[in-house]
Amino acid sequence: MDADQLYSKIFETACDGVLITDLESVSVLIANPAAAAMHGYTQETFRGLQLTSLVHADSQPGFSRFVELINQGGQFETLAEHVRRDDSLFSVEWRAVAFTYQGRKCALALLRDVSRRVKAEDRFQQRIGVRANEQSILLEISKTLASELDLQPGLILDQMGRLIKYTHAGLFTLDDSTLVALAVRGTDELEKSMPVRIQLNGKRYLEALFNGHSPIRIADLWSDEPSAKFLRSLLQDEASVMLEGVQSWMWVPLVAKQRLLGGIGIAYTARSYFTPHLANLAMTIANLAAVAIVNAELYEHAQELAALQERQRLARNLHDAVNQSLFSAGLIAEVLPRIWEKEPEQARRSLKDLRRLIRGALAEMRSLLAELRPSTLIDTELSDLLRQLGNAFTGRTGIPVAVTVSGAGSVPADVQVAAYRICQEGMNNIAKHARASNVSIDLRFESTGLELCLKDDGCGFVTSELTPTGSFGLSMMRERAEAAGAVLTVSSQPEKGTEIILRWDRQEES
Secondary structure, three states: OOHHHHHHHHHHHOOOEEEEEEOOOOEEEEEOHHHHHHOOOOHHHHOOOEHHHHEOOOOHHHHOOHHHHHHOOOOEEEEEEEEOOOOOEEEEEEEEEEEEEOOEEEEEEEEEEOHHHHHHHHHHHHHHHHHHHHHHHHHHHHHHHHOOOOOOHHHHHHHHHOOOOOOEEEEEEEEOOEEEEEEEEOOHHHHHOOOOEEEOOOHHHHHHHHHHHOOEEEOOOOOOOHHHHHHHHHOOHHHHHHHOOOOEEEEEEEEEOOEEEEEEEEEEOOOOOOOHHHHHHHHHHHHHHHHHHHHHHHHHHHHHHHHOOOHHHHHHHHHHHHHHHHHHHHHHHHHHHHHHHHOHHHHHHHHHHHHHHHHHHHHHHHHHHHHHOOOHHHHOOHHHHHHHHHHHHHHHHOOOEEEEEEOOOOOOHHHHHHHHHHHHHHHHHHHHHHOOOOEEEEEEEEOOEEEEEEEEOOOOOOHHHHOOOOOHHHHHHHHHHHHOOOEEEEEEOOOOOEEEEEEEEHHHOO
């Protein structure tokens, strides 16, 4: 085989397109089968075509110096969009040099179809752009949440919606063994169902929702998968509205220092919607939200330490507690003369109720005045402060409180304030959760320190089931005790009540 035959063989069998173009007419003189095929032509119909009919109009400006560069002996290189015979587009990489053909100065061009590479690069650049946009939004979300000292649950859900499309969403906080929705987004029916409450019956529910601080993705919540069954078992009664019209679900725990604060649940209409990438985004936002929740708690505690109580809250307490007691007392006093004439024995019982309500209102008022003047918590005897708490509690709830004090002495101001606050928080928990009939407060002053015992005969609970998350109220009481150099112990059993003991020893005083 001579050289001409060899070159002809290479020309015909080359995988890339090869063109010989006339520089005067800028038309195709000869093309190999690959060049014709990639454009959808036969070799015969391909010859004589103008380059302008092969190159898309958007890419033609790049050919403005094609003839000039070739005539100057240069090499022409470009990436252009070409047009097939059926008008579809594809990407072509050009390399052309001067070439003499049949005595004429022409251009020899090598054409390579790089559509797949270009599309892959476009997708890669698109992903980079999407990721950059996500990072930018996450930074904005971080700044937005960090700038809010007061917790705004709705804002957290709105910010999540910027990155993750959802049909329903809810932000839940853990209150003892109950998930309480602080904010929801979705249908009018869902938003009207607030506040949604989900009871968690046992430690296994907490551990399942904690999930090792990882999201839970459910591709089809109506399937027989264990995670889907578990979710349906949780979202019952008033919470079942969150299941309506959706198929995908994702739960993202809100965790700070291995303490489960709550979680964010989001749902979507289509199956298998929440991808691992969306789960990672949601987890990032959840971590930011957890920081926002902790910051809001710290801010609230800082306010409490600085002023011991906000005047607005005191005004609400004055209205809700004292005003309610006085209103009830007023009603009894108004009807008492008529009752006395008809049923003296019932009137005597009403007199006892009237006395209880008035004593409770007075005690509540003294407590509120102590809040307005924080020095009162230090200047007043601890035993008197605890009696005021007991009287106020009885007046508010009707539950009798027995206060016993043994010994006498004084303790540092931070210990006295901690003892008062812990007792106050414990009695609030009793009023809300214990369903107790009797409460006792036992204060003992000893030469070695102080012991305060708060006990009720209520429903109690299993203390081991507070892990891994614990109770927010109890954790705050423990933090107060530790800050004052004291030790707090909690004992409880179902249906056998709860006992909280605060112990402070003088040798631990710093």
